[in-house]
Amino acid sequence: MSEPLALPGPTAADRRLRELVARTAVGDHDAYRTLYRALAGQVLGMVRRVLRDPAQSEEVAQEVMLEVWRSAARYRPDRGGVLAWVMTMAHHRAVDRVRRSQAESSREEKAAAHLQERAFDEVAEQIENRLERERVRRCLGRLTELQRQSLVLAYYRGLTYPEVADLLEAPLSTVKTRMRDGLVRLRDCLGAGS
Structure with a gap:
């Protein structure tokens, strides 16, 4: 060995x-x-x-x-x-x-990408919201005065149908009819992409 x-x-x-x-x-x-x-x-x-x-x-x-x-x-x-x-x-x-x-570099890249993505999303969302508000305003302008008043009081001020009827000094059934007709016209206007 x-x-x-x-x-x-x-x-x-x-x-x-x-x-x-x-x-x-x-x-x-x-x-x-x-x-x-x-x-x-x-x-x-x-x-x-x-x-x-x-x-x-x-x-x-x-x-x-x-x-x-x-x-x-x-x-x-x-x-x-x-x-x-x-x-x-x-x-x-x-x-x-x-x-x-x-x-560390990977974390920084992810954070930068997240910030950039979030910033883009926030800006895009703000623009989209502004455009949507403008479309709604434009379509509200096409409604009759009574329809517009009823919808604004109910949806923007949060009043109930009876409160809207009291404020406009109109019968509850009339307010409901105005709102229903106004919503139909608003839907048609917004759906058409005006």
Whole structure:
């Protein structure tokens, strides 16, 4: 049987980075400064490949390096090298930024479309209402004075038939007849599209 391949141990550079992370974990600012100088350029390069926006890339790279400072105590050497750990954080953070930007952009597009659609609908509705009111006024103008008065009192002022009859000093049956005839003429006028 063949023997399993032995994985190479950490290089001198890996050991140095692990030492810097361990010292950073206990709050050693000098160790962190050295670690920052060793990794920041590579982090920025990784992030820039994902984001492609220099300003956002710098911001995300700074967030990653701050996360290295905050989470140095959670680094596990048995899970891999420092560079792999930091680059994994950088990649995740960059991908999160892309997703957040896409979601934000999508929300803004939906909101803009909704506002535009609503504004168009409101304007169209206002125009339609104005045209309809003008048509009704025009058709009301074609009715007799008694028909017009009866309909205006009943439909625009909300009076009942008996109240209209009292106000116009006319018999209730006459008011009902005026209103029925007026509504028929109004319907014919509005239906004709005048």
